[in-house]
Amino acid sequence: MADSEMYAVSILCDDCQGALRDISDIMSRHGARIMTVSASVVAHGDKKGLSEIYLEFRLEDGSSENRVAALFSELKGLSSVISVDTYQPLLRIFGKRVIIIGGGAQVAQVAMGAVNEADRHNIRGEKISVDTIPIVGEADLAATIDAVCRLPRVSILVLAGSLMGGEITNSVDRVRSMGIPVISLNMAGSVAEHADLVVTDPIQAGVFAVMHISEKGVFDIKRVRGRVF
Amino acid sequence: MADSEMYAVSILCDDCQGALRDISDIMSRHGARIMTVSASVVAHGDKKGLSEIYLEFRLEDGSSENRVAALFSELKGLSSVISVDTYQPLLRIFGKRVIIIGGGAQVAQVAMGAVNEADRHNIRGEKISVDTIPIVGEADLAATIDAVCRLPRVSILVLAGSLMGGEITNSVDRVRSMGIPVISLNMAGSVAEHADLVVTDPIQAGVFAVMHISEKGVFDIKRVRGRVF
Helix, strand or coil, rough: CCHEEEEEEEECCCHHHHHHHHHHHHHHHHCCCEEEEEEECCCCHHHHEEEEEEEEEEECCCCCCHHHHHHHHHHHHHEEEEEEEEEEHHHHHEEEEEEEECCHHHHHHHHHHHHHHHHHHCCCCCCCEEEEEEEHHHHHHHHHHHHHHHCEEEEEEEEEECCCHHHHHHHHHHHCCCCEEEECCCCCCCCCCCCCCCCCHHHHHHHHHHHCCCCCCCCHHHHHHHEEC | CHHEHHHHHHHHCCCCHHHHHHHHHHHCCEEEEEEEEEEEEEECCCHHHCCEEEEEEEECCCCCCHHHHHHHHHCCCCCEEEEEEEEECCHHHHHHHEEEEEHHHHHHHHHHHHHHHHHHHCCCCCCCEEEEEEEECCHHHHHHHHHHHCCEEEEEEECCCCCCCCHHHHHHHHHHCCCCCCEEECCCCHHHHCCCCEECHHHHEEEEEEHHCCCCCCHHHHHHHHCEC
């Protein structure tokens, strides 16, 4: 389904649990496929103590103004709902995500390459984010890499370090099996052998990552899979 | 509620819409407060075509092994559910988030300061992520800053640029009213006057941001509010 059919709403309500069930029910009846829901209690300001439910959804079988209006009208009619506000979906704001994980010094360098390359693409209308976490140790790294599969909008993973192997390599295999390509810095350990691409210069690793997920770039990681730069 | 009471599960099912409604209902009856749900169709691997529903929730009125087991048992009993797997919540993996927004060259420098400082904290057991998007232009910047309120786990925002004002300043006020502190680089335009802290050196701006959200650091942005470094 095209991105143009995605909608985002924020629903302010005073009974989060009940509202979530009722909203799921209404969405289901209107043929709206919920992609993301997050619920939180407003902690500050004049809405403090109320619940905010943020939803992103697509309409199955095509969108129309009338269908959206009918859906919103029914949502607003719920007794616990105070207001329904529409937004741009987060994909249209923050776009595709490059995730960079590893040791701080190298993560920062890969981020520099990726942010500067993303800047050049975003200026021309794309939306690419560069998200990082400096983390070390086999168990923590493996758990963090596995969790990348549960983050929204991830398009590519870059591993920035000097030694990664063991359980981390199994996590890399799992991420790749979910369709997320992996770039590894040229490093010790078995991770590099399991990556789609190995890059020695961290700045270039960041640039490659953004080039791959850009819709305007001509670079495709599949065409250089297994190579070392 | 303490972080220790948060649970995360991934539910594999073959009827996402129906399952989401049934899961909301079961969660509600078991006193589970859903914080985040995301639903997606598995695009790769041997589960291709099935739906995956990822939930994070807290149990109201305290957790117990028995309550969790009863909840999972009922979830597994749904006819559309194939498997229920438990995970660590994303807050425990990726932790608190520093968000950096602005022009590429400066975003990259702030990120370098923040990633290196986060590395020092994460090595000692904290979890701090540094997430960025290079974006320019008044309308795009304002929309992106507003959307920060809809991202999970955001603890602080850093604005990295040389000129920000107009509609962007209103967005900054809205982010601060939601309880998210804002650090601005020392720049032209009205944004700096509306920030909690103004910092000239981008590396230091990133370090300050991480120091503020760290549980181990002694720095508190409230104690230097309105100052320019």
